[in-house]
Amino acid sequence: xxxxNTKEKIMQSARTRFAREGYEGLSLAAVAEDVGIRKxxxxxHIDGKEQLFKQVVTDMANRYxxxxxxxCEDTEDRPPLxxxxxxxRTLTSFFSDHETWMLTKRMLLVPPPEFxxxxxxxxxxxxTELKRFxxxxxxxxxxxxxxxxxxxxxxxxxxxxxxxxALLSLFTFENEREMRQQAAFRIxxxxxxxxx
Numbered sequence: 001x002x003x004x005n006t007k008e009k010i011m012q013s014a015r016t017r018f019a020r021e022g023y024e025g026l027s028l029a030a031v032a033e034d035v036g037i038r039k040x041x042x043x044x045h046i047d048g049k050e051q052l053f054k055q056v057v058t059d060m061a062n063r064y065x066x067x068x069x070x071x072c073e074d075t076e077d078r079p080p081l082x083x084x085x086x087x088x089r090t091l092t093s094f095f096s097d098h099e100t101w102m103l104t105k106r107m108l109l110v111p112p113p114e115f116x117x118x119x120x121x122x123x124x125x126x127x128t129e130l131k132r133f134x135x136x137x138x139x140x141x142x143x144x145x146x147x148x149x150x151x152x153x154x155x156x157x158x159x160x161x162x163x164x165x166a167l168l169s170l171f172t173f174e175n176e177r178e179m180r181q182q183a184a185f186r187i188x189x190x191x192x193x194x195x196x
Contacts, residue, residue, distance in 0.1 A: 011059060014052050019102035023053055023112040040136050049055045051117060060103060065126045067094045072133060080097050080137035081194060082145050084159075089133060092166055092181060101170050134159070141194075148193040154191055162188040 013034035017026045032039040033093055048050045073091040093100050104152045111119050135156050141147045147155070166181045188194075 006035060009094065010042065014056050015059070015103060016092055016162065017098060018053060018056050019099045019106060022106050022110070022133050023049075023115070026053075028052075039122070050113065053112070054118060056103070056189055057107060058113070060100070061122045061126050063100075064123075065129070067091075068133075079146065080141040080144065084134060084137050084141075087130075088163065088166070091163065092153065092170070095167050103187070131156075131160075146194075150192065157194060158188060174193055 004098075005088060013031045017031060017034075026049065027180070029039045029041055031052075032042050035042075067090055068087060071086050075086045078086070089186055095104060107119050107123070132148070135152060137156050138147065138159070139152055142149055142152070142155075165184055169177050169180055
């Protein structure tokens with residue numbers, strides 16, 4: 001069993017507290033208490049609250065990127081539309097983790113104004129790469145005849161709206177969330193001529 005060092009404990013506490021309390025509500029004294037050190041000792045590991053928040057954002061972006069890139073690698077030999085389905089499952093699974101979706105909600109829906117640009121830049125880089133991969137899969141699917149020929153940008157815009165809705169549904173307390181996600185995906189597929 002691997003021992004968790006102080007820096008990792010600080011990050012774990014910060015993730016949890018930023019998710020629950022937001023940037024404004026987070027107290028460095030509370031983080032120090034979670035870790036079992038004095039507040040003054042925190043500064044041996046971090047520069048301050050702002051830097052800690054940026055680290056949490058960067059860490060989340062890295063975990064997000066790692067999750068979808070792993071799915072890309074795992075499905076490399078699969079047809080394009082199967083790869084898209086795997087990405088959808090990966091993303092809904094990744095963001096369904098309670099702490100991750102609370103943190104995402106705080107970062108994307110109600111970001112601290114002073115960090116909006118930073119969040120958009122860091123998460124935006126990951127999103128840009130993911131969009132490039134997804135668009136390419138849709139292009140390949142049309143090229144293979146797995147989808148009828150249609151404007152790629154419109155197809156992707158419809159997919160993105162479906163995916164946004166599926167991920168936003170994670171922020172609700174509904175019991176039928178998964179059924180709604182699956183139904184929306186089925187209807188999206190039918191609308192773009194995706195058989196399967």
